[in-house]
Amino acid sequence: MKEAAELFKILSVDKRIEIIELLKKEPMSVNAMAEALGVTQSAVSQHLRVLKSAGLVRDERQGYWIYYSLNREALESCRQRLNRVCTCGCGGGEKKCQ
Template structure:
């Protein structure tokens, strides 16, 4: 089956979203594992509303999905999104974000939202 090319507007929207350093880093983190808002607040040292705003923009564009576990909401990269290969290509050009997740664990500040 031939894949239909995305429109210039669709690509521009994704590039604009990922042009923000925080959102690009969030996507890099979600490329490694699902994250809860509270973990992202700790990593970025930003307020919960600020992180939630970034996640809302990514979710509205369909780049991330959310899964509820009890009272917690976990975010993951939407691997079914038509631009997923473009996003993976972009993420290949930034440092791996696993270190930020590892630092949380080492500092004992990784939050277990189970």
């Protein structure tokens, strides 16, 4: 239970959710994310460090650049955990929680 609480705490920061949303589309560099989010590269790097330590993102060096991508398996586990917590019966589908 404590592990799930820590994961949800990590995901409670808006910019981290925005980073995940960006990475759903394609792997990106810190520079590209900073520009898309309108924040400093340092801020993006700090959020990525937290997301990476939680296992939610991965990095890959390509020449001089490091590209970040989602760990989709970890996000799926997070989604499943949230579905177990939610008791409205929506199952994460099209019905909205009330």
